[in-house]
Every structure is written in C-alpha cells, then in structure tokens.
Amino acid sequence: MIQSTPSMDAVTTVKKWDRPAIQALFDLPLMDLMFQAQTVHRQHHTPNTVQLSSLLSIKTGACPEDCKYCPQSARYKTGLKTERLMPLDQIVAAATEAKSNGAERFCMGAAWRTPKDSDIEQVAQAIAAVKELGLETCATLGMLKPDQAEKLADAGLEYYNHNLDTSPEFYGEIISTRTYDDRLETLDNVRQAGMKVCCGGIVGMGENKTDRVGLIEALANLEPYPESVPINNLVKVAGTPLGELEEIDPFDFVRMVAVARITMPKSWVRLSAGREEMNDPLQTLCFMAGANSVFYGDQLLTCNNASIEHDRGLFEKLGINAS
Numbered sequence: 001m002i003q004s005t006p007s008m009d010a011v012t013t014v015k016k017w018d019r020p021a022i023q024a025l026f027d028l029p030l031m032d033l034m035f036q037a038q039t040v041h042r043q044h045h046t047p048n049t050v051q052l053s054s055l056l057s058i059k060t061g062a063c064p065e066d067c068k069y070c071p072q073s074a075r076y077k078t079g080l081k082t083e084r085l086m087p088l089d090q091i092v093a094a095a096t097e098a099k100s101n102g103a104e105r106f107c108m109g110a111a112w113r114t115p116k117d118s119d120i121e122q123v124a125q126a127i128a129a130v131k132e133l134g135l136e137t138c139a140t141l142g143m144l145k146p147d148q149a150e151k152l153a154d155a156g157l158e159y160y161n162h163n164l165d166t167s168p169e170f171y172g173e174i175i176s177t178r179t180y181d182d183r184l185e186t187l188d189n190v191r192q193a194g195m196k197v198c199c200g201g202i203v204g205m206g207e208n209k210t211d212r213v214g215l216i217e218a219l220a221n222l223e224p225y226p227e228s229v230p231i232n233n234l235v236k237v238a239g240t241p242l243g244e245l246e247e248i249d250p251f252d253f254v255r256m257v258a259v260a261r262i263t264m265p266k267s268w269v270r271l272s273a274g275r276e277e278m279n280d281p282l283q284t285l286c287f288m289a290g291a292n293s294v295f296y297g298d299q300l301l302t303c304n305n306a307s308i309e310h311d312r313g314l315f316e317k318l319g320i321n322a323s
C-alpha cells in the first residue's frame, strides 16, 4: 500500500508507509490483520517453512552502553560472568555444533559499543571460518565505521544486525549513550559496504502502542527496508532497569509481527528473544502472522532460549519445515 499525498509528492522522500497507514493495520480486527499478513506472506515466501539461526556470544558483558534492557551493560548488577573475545577454535566448534543441529545461519554477538580495529581483524577470521563450514554469517558488534563495515564484508559477512529497538521518541527513555542517528549511521555504513541489514526492535519495554507504530515506520521506510527484521519480546532480566516490567498483552505482540510482515513483505521476520516465555499457541499465532525465522539453540546471547528439543517437537506438531 503506497501512501502518498499531494504535499508528499512534491518532495523526493516519499514515505512508503506513514504512521496513519501503519496505525490502521494495528487497528484492524485481529482476524483481518492475520488474513492480510498470511496472504502477503504466501505471496513472497514458502509457506510452512521457518529458517533457523543460531546465536553465539563471542564477547560477553562489561559493555559501556546503558541500554536498560540489557544484561550485558556494565552498569547493572545482573550476576553475568564477563568473557573476553572468544578464541577462534571455540567459535568454530560452536558453529559446527549449530550446523549439526540444523541451523542455516550463525550470528556472532559481542557486547561492544563499537569494536576496535584489532577486534575487527579477529572477528573477520571467525567470519571466514564460519562461512567455510557452509553457514550463512551474521554479526552484531555495535556501531561500525565505514572501513570496519568494509573489512567485515570483505571477510564474507552476509548480514549485520543492528537494531533500532523502538520509536525515535521513546528511544531516549531506554538508551542515553548513543543516539538513534548513530544507529542509522551504522546501518548506512553496513549498506554502503554491500552487506544485508538485520534490523528490528524490542516490544514490551514500557512503550505505548504509538511507539510500536513509530518503530515500524522507521524500519519500513529504510531504503531499502531490512532483509531481516528481528522482533524481540523483552527478556526481563533481574538487575536491569526493565527487569520487573509487566508482560504485554500477547495479542499485541502478534500484531507487531503481522504488521512487520505486511510492511516489509520480502524480509525474514524473525520471532526472536522471548520465545522461552511464550507458550506454543502464542508462537503458532506468530508464525501465522508471518514470522518465518527463529533463533535456534538452547541459548540466545546470555539468556535461555526455547530448547532445541522443544522446538523440534513444536515444528513437527505444526508441520513446519525448519532449516
């Protein structure tokens, strides 16, 4: 649905999705929204198929940023054991195991504000080694400068994950140590280097419904929109400022997935953090809403994920092909 008004036609930056159009999707009766999302999904993707991506924290904790949701920030006492950059052989061993468990993509995450150039050299080696195993590669290492993005692309990195997290107006309530524009700049550097963008956000951080509209607006109007869109349900970690928040209405989470699917029809929409806390019917609604990728493996970065055994059982029950 291309939105345009006479005044917008006059400028070059015509928005593909404006807030009223996105809000109208959120306001649909749930069955109508689900029908539209499933229809769009089937126009662009193989039905009953979910992509599996495994995560590994290659540098854990002691992060200087203050993201209020994150157990890895040095500012919060979460009891997390910090770890320096993981040696190459351990990364390769974890990737080998992920592949043998059935993962197609392998994502390496590091608790950095921004990597040092020496870190980039080491991660570049890991990327090349993981690619050699026949896995798709993804990394999330914090903010990147243009030359760092180029080095990662040269090493064979296919996707870079860097989330906008929430709407521009709510963002300041969650993070003060880097701006929305900083994030957009990194995303631009990733694009310029020729990599695919994995960019999404977190639901359940105390944002209001308009903030979810604002996040979708920011994502869907990126040029081009991200190839991969992780929708995380906040994992409430004790010791973080958001550790005691109330659960959001599960149908609101499903709506977020459906609106992401409709507004970014060709993307992988990834049902990301928070699946361990979701029951099977809720996850099933998310797949119906167009989620077609999950993080697979017993751990996310530092938090538990739905177990491999449980996921295999769920996919079997639903007739989902997963790889």
Ligand code: SAM
Residues within 6 Å of the ligand: 069, 070, 071, 072, 109, 110, 111, 112, 113, 140, 141, 142, 143, 161, 162, 163, 165, 201, 202, 232, 233, 234, 235, 236, 237, 273, 274, 301
């Ligand atoms: N430090 C890098 C950065 O922030 O870009 C990479 C790692 S960071 C942990 C990757 C993403 O994980 C964050 O952008 C956030 O969206 C997500 N995340 C972190 N903690 C989370 C939590 N408790 N619940 C849900 N998602 C979370």
Ligand code: DTB
Residues within 6 Å of the ligand: 055, 071, 107, 109, 140, 161, 163, 200, 201, 230, 231, 232, 235, 272, 273, 300, 301, 302, 303, 304
């Ligand atoms: C994303 O959007 N979600 C993943 C991935 N990108 C790197 C991370 C979720 C982290 C959840 C908290 C943890 O395990 O530390």
Ligand code: SF4
Residues within 6 Å of the ligand: 063, 064, 065, 066, 067, 070, 071, 072, 073, 110, 111, 112, 113, 142
């Ligand atoms: Fe650091 Fe990333 Fe966690 Fe923010 S989300 S505190 S940048 S590891």
